[in-house]
Amino acid sequence: MQNELLQYTLRLGDNALILGQRxxxxxxxxxxLEQDIALSNIxxxxxxxxxxxxxxxxxxxxxxxxxxxxxxxxxxxxxNNLLLLELxxxxxxxxxxRQFLFDTYNYFLYTELLNSKDxxxxxxxxxxxxxxxxxxxxxxxxxxxxxxxxxxxxxxxQNAINDLWEWTGEMFAMDAxxxxxxxxxxxxxxxxIKADWHEKASMILDMATLEKPEADWFQSGGKQGEHTxxxxxxxxxxxxxxxxxPEASW
Amino acid sequence: xxxxxxLEERFQQYVDAENKVEPKDWMPEKYRKxxxxxxxxxxxxEVVGMLPEANWITRAPSLRRKVALLAKVQDEAxxxxxxxxxxxxxxxxxxxxxxxxxxxxxxxSSIFNYPTPTWADIGxxxxxxxxxxxxxxxxxxxxSYGPYARAMVKICKEESFxxxxxxxITMTLAQGSPVQKQMAQDALNRWWWPSLMMFGxxxxxxxxxxxxxKWKIKxxxxxxxxxxxxxxxxxxxxxxxxTIPDKDLKWNEETGHYEHxxxxxxxxxxxxxxxxxxxxxxxxxxNKAHDEGAWxxxxxxxxxxxxxxxxxxKSSAA
Numbered sequence: 001m002q003n004e005l006l007q008y009t010l011r012l013g014d015n016a017l018i019l020g021q022r023x024x025x026x027x028x029x030x031x032x033l034e035q036d037i038a039l040s041n042i043x044x045x046x047x048x049x050x051x052x053x054x055x056x057x058x059x060x061x062x063x064x065x066x067x068x069x070x071x072x073x074x075x076x077x078x079x080n081n082l083l084l085l086e087l088x089x090x091x092x093x094x095x096x097x098r099q100f101l102f103d104t105y106n107y108f109l110y111t112e113l114l115n116s117k118d119x120x121x122x123x124x125x126x127x128x129x130x131x132x133x134x135x136x137x138x139x140x141x142x143x144x145x146x147x148x149x150x151x152x153x154x155x156x157x158q159n160a161i162n163d164l165w166e167w168t169g170e171m172f173a174m175d176a177x178x179x180x181x182x183x184x185x186x187x188x189x190x191x192x193i194k195a196d197w198h199e200k201a202s203m204i205l206d207m208a209t210l211e212k213p214e215a216d217w218f219q220s221g222g223k224q225g226e227h228t229x230x231x232x233x234x235x236x237x238x239x240x241x242x243x244x245x246p247e248a249s250w
Numbered sequence: 251x252x253x254x255x256x257l258e259e260r261f262q263q264y265v266d267a268e269n270k271v272e273p274k275d276w277m278p279e280k281y282r283k284x285x286x287x288x289x290x291x292x293x294x295x296e297v298v299g300m301l302p303e304a305n306w307i308t309r310a311p312s313l314r315r316k317v318a319l320l321a322k323v324q325d326e327a328x329x330x331x332x333x334x335x336x337x338x339x340x341x342x343x344x345x346x347x348x349x350x351x352x353x354x355x356x357x358x359s360s361i362f363n364y365p366t367p368t369w370a371d372i373g374x375x376x377x378x379x380x381x382x383x384x385x386x387x388x389x390x391x392x393x394s395y396g397p398y399a400r401a402m403v404k405i406c407k408e409e410s411f412x413x414x415x416x417x418x419i420t421m422t423l424a425q426g427s428p429v430q431k432q433m434a435q436d437a438l439n440r441w442w443w444p445s446l447m448m449f450g451x452x453x454x455x456x457x458x459x460x461x462x463x464k465w466k467i468k469x470x471x472x473x474x475x476x477x478x479x480x481x482x483x484x485x486x487x488x489x490x491x492x493t494i495p496d497k498d499l500k501w502n503e504e505t506g507h508y509e510h511x512x513x514x515x516x517x518x519x520x521x522x523x524x525x526x527x528x529x530x531x532x533x534x535x536x537n538k539a540h541d542e543g544a545w546x547x548x549x550x551x552x553x554x555x556x557x558x559x560x561x562x563x564k565s566s567a568a
Contacts, residue, residue: 017313021308024307024308024316024320025307025308027300027304027307027320027323027324028300028301028304028323028327028535028539029304029535029538029539030539030543031539031540031542031543031544031546031547032543032546032547033297033327033330033331033334034331035546036324036327037324037327037328037331040320040321040323040324040327041324043320044317044320044321044324047313047316047317047320048317050313051313051314051317054313067313068312068313071313072311072312091542092542092543092546144553145549145550145553146546146549146553148553148556149548149549149550149552149553150545150548150549150552152545152548152549153545153546153548153549153552156545237308237309238308238309240309241309241310241311241369242311242312245427245429245430247427248311248426248427248429248430249422249426250311250312250315250369250419250422250423250426
């Protein structure tokens with residue numbers, strides 16, 4: 001049970017950390033200052049959530065563990081984030097599409113976690129839900145703006161949604177850890193979230209004059225540590241300094 | 251002509267009496283132009299200044315440092331916005347100002363053309379570059395143009411926080427392993443002289459300063475500000491056990507100030523001319539972000555127009 005809770009916490013924490021790291025790449029390079037600031041805000045929220053969850057994971061793991069050991073001294077196969085989040089940022093359209101697909105999921109997920117029987121998870125959810133509600137609103141607005149903007153923006157956001165669609169199935173795939181956490185009243189029922197997510201996604205895509213893709217195949221594996229080629233490079237960049245001087249404090 | 255003279259005299263009296271000039275007040279054309287140039291350069295510096303530090307956000311060595319650095323660089327973007335807005339109160343157009351930056355016509359602080367090869371540079375920038383910026387900005391909180399002064403008050407609060415953060419990064423390194431301490435010393439060696447150059451040429455080589463002082467845009471000379479910075483920073487370096495890379499640096503008991511060695515002004519003018527290690531990359535990065543963002547800005551405008559149109563139709567139907 002302790003181990004399942006640790007894995008569950010790491011999945012949540014890794015999602016927040018990997019997305020925060022990706023979004024931070026935009027800082028200083030956004031399409032206009034106001035949106036550079038907005039995206040950095042979301043990155044900061046994600047990283048803040050990642051810290052709370054890594055601290056809890058370190059506590060569950062015990063021993064010499066710390067939030068930074070969790071973040072900087074696990075390798076690719078020990079990371080449990082959704083594959084969607086480790087993909088490269090691409091253009092603004094792809095970043096927005098990824099954000100929308102994930103934020104919408106995250107909103108329903110954290111809404112469920114507000115009722116978690118685990119005090120720490122519940123406390124994180126209580127703090128995070130306000131932030132995530134704003135993220136979901138922001139990215140949905142951008143999907144609508146790009147979809148119903150110019151011909152070029154319509155095409156770019158539609159392509160991005162199409163390309164990313166195969167990575168969304170993993171969000172709702174329950175495995176043994178998800179089942180155990182649901183049974184313990186700690187985790188969320190992903191089947192319930194799936195229905196909510198589809199309804200919301202259809203509504204926003206419709207408002208954005210975009211087509212909802214049909215898929216007969218979804219990628220999976222991130223939650224179980226089976227990743228794309230992108231994660232290794234992300235971790236190499238993120239982890240190199242602490243790994244080079246493992247005894248140092250910063 | 252006489253009337254113009256009178257207005258200028260009255261303006262000077264108004265400024266001399268420590269009144270703030272506001273956007274709708276009459277002001278000499280040259281005062282307006284000087285301010286637009288200075289404020290827009292300042293805004294560009296904030297925006298270009300994001301780049302050397304953003305270079306380390308994805309590589310910050312702890313989660314706490316990552317969050318703090320990202321928040322700091324985001325603050326710089328915010329400062330850029332306040333300053334563009336302050337310049338707009340003088341009837342300058344933000345997009346024109348941005349175009350001037352991107353084409354290389356407008357200047358920004360030369361310090362940001364230096365690279366950040368190691369993590370210690372992030373400490374040094376916060377401690378020294380922000381420290382030098384603060385000396386200048388504290389003075390600007392009392393500048394005669396109201397919107398600029400008010401923007402500065404807000405900016406100064408955040409900048410002093412950034413400076414403490416930078417000093418703390420450097421302190422952690424200076425008290426760390428021998429490798430970390432060397433990293434901190436190397437960064438100090440790299441950033442010390444460029445930081446002194448941030449205050450601009452010496453007073454006798456700074457021809458525009460006198461008029462700016464008269465109009466109370468500036469209130470202290472380049473050399474005075476530089477001296478303040480040195481006097482404040484040398485003891486901080488000593489406390490860290492780091493060595494200021496100036497063999498001629500010495501305390502003068504009589505004046506109560508540090509004396510420093512000769513600044514290499516040739517390097518200063520060279521970097522301004524475009525020969526710094528990063529001049530080309532910085533401008534290229536800004537241009538890339540701007541060009542790749544063009545379709546996004548167009549889409550946002552197109553959508554806003556459609557929405558306005560829809561609202562108009564709705565209200566006329568009602």
